[in-house]
Amino acid sequence: MTENQITTETRGCIVCGKQYQMLVVRDVQGKFIGAKVMSVGGRTVTGEERPLVACESHSEESVDATVQRVFHAEDEKEE
Numbered sequence: 001m002t003e004n005q006i007t008t009e010t011r012g013c014i015v016c017g018k019q020y021q022m023l024v025v026r027d028v029q030g031k032f033i034g035a036k037v038m039s040v041g042g043r044t045v046t047g048e049e050r051p052l053v054a055c056e057s058h059s060e061e062s063v064d065a066t067v068q069r070v071f072h073a074e075d076e077k078e079e
């Protein structure tokens with residue numbers, strides 16, 4: 001039987017760095033499955049295979065742009 005591991009981690013907002021407590025769920029191999037922000041004012045950033053948090057006050061566009069810049073900068077080149 002396999003059991004997921006749930007840990008509490010402190011993560012900074014990817015846009016501004018404000019810190020949030022979040023529950024992170026991983027499987028027995030340590031693969032990231034999901035996360036839930038415990039602190040008020042934060043939300044998880046979906047679509048990435050890692051626990052990411054952002055303030056609810058940031059727009060979807062600015063969060064997405066930051067994710068692209070931080071994690072996918074080598075995927076696309078901008079002139």
Ligand SMILES: [Zn+2]
Binds near residue numbers: 055058
């Ligand atoms: Zn923020």
